Each structure stands twice: as structure tokens, then as C-alpha cells.
Amino acid sequence: MTPYARRGVHGQTVETLARRVLSGEIPEGATLDLVALQSELDVSLTALRESLKVLAAKGMVDARQKRGTFVRARADWNLLDADVLRWQFAGGTSSDADLGLLRNLGEVRGIIEPAAVRxxxxxxxxxDLAEL
Structure with missing residues (x-):
């Protein structure tokens, strides 16, 4: 999947919202005020909703009737998604848990990749040999 960085208003909105969620500026469980975000980010409601759909697909936010759009618990996020990984480590706000995830991911790769190569x-x- 292509990263969202610098890909128009939609991409910039996704990036901004994701970084705010990952940094805790918008905490887990918080209900998002779409009208305030629309005004603050100076984007259309359509662009904001489309951006939230991206974050919903990554498990970071959800929308429920009578509750609105809210930030899901970190345990529900797709932490192995390429964008989520990039957002976590780009801001320099990685926690020990985030670094532990990378160590564990490195261990899994060390187990799986040699077997796949064999x-x-x-x-x-x-x-295949000729192509290589």
C-alpha cells in the first residue's frame, strides 16, 4: 500500500490525525468532534470522513451510532500496518512497548525468513535460477 504522506489534502489529513492519535494528543476512547476538526484542519467534511475511513481500516478509530467517531484501544490497532509502523517511529515518541514490538518482529523474521529461503x-x- 502506498504511504499517505504528502498526497494531497486527504493524505495530509490522514497523517495529521494518525500522529495525534499515536502521540496521545487524541487519547484512546476519546470521541472526535468532527465539526471542530474540520474547522481546525480547514478541510471539507468529505475529506475528513475519508481520512477517518483510512484510520478505521487500520483499527485506530471506529464510529458507532449514538457515540460518534472515537479512538479505539491500542490493542485493536493494526500495529503491523506499514503506515502505522511509520507513524509510530517517525515522530520520535516511541515507547518501550513500541521498541519491544520491533524486537519481537525481528525475532519472528529471524525464524520465518531462513525457513522460507530454504x-x-x-x-x-x-x-528461476536463470532469472536470478
Missing amino acids: LAARRRTDA
Whole structure:
């Protein structure tokens, strides 16, 4: 998936909202005031809603009838999403838990990738070798 950075009003809105959520400026459980955000960010309601759909797909926000749009608990976020990882570590506000996630991810890669390479080597064809 293409990162959202610097991709028009929509992309900038996604970036701004995501960084605010990740930094805790908009805390878990907080209900978002869409009218205030629209005014503050100087974007259309359509652009704001589309941006929130992106964050909803990443598990960061949700919308419920009679509750509105709110920030979900961090445990519900897709922490392995490329954008979420980039947002977490770009701001320099990473917690020990975030760094632990990276260490654990490194361990998982260390276990899976060598096995995947061995399997690919066993299943390779002469055409695969020629292409390499």
C-alpha cells in the first residue's frame, strides 16, 4: 500500500490525525468532534470522513451510532500496518512497548525468513535460477 504522506489534502489529513492519535494528543476512547476538526484542519467534511475511513481500516478509530467517531484501544490497532509502523517511529515518541514490538518482529523474521529461503531454494527451477 502506498504511504499517505504528502498526497494531497486527504493524505495530509490522514497523517495529521494518525500522529495525534499515536502521540496521545487524541487519547484512546476519546470521541472526535468532527465539526471542530474540520474547522481546525480547514478541510471539507468529505475529506475528513475519508481520512477517518483510512484510520478505521487500520483499527485506530471506529464510529458507532449514538457515540460518534472515537479512538479505539491500542490493542485493536493494526500495529503491523506499514503506515502505522511509520507513524509510530517517525515522530520520535516511541515507547518501550513500541521498541519491544520491533524486537519481537525481528525475532519472528529471524525464524520465518531462513525457513522460507530454504523452501524456495528446494523448490526452485532452472528457469528461476536463470532469472536470478
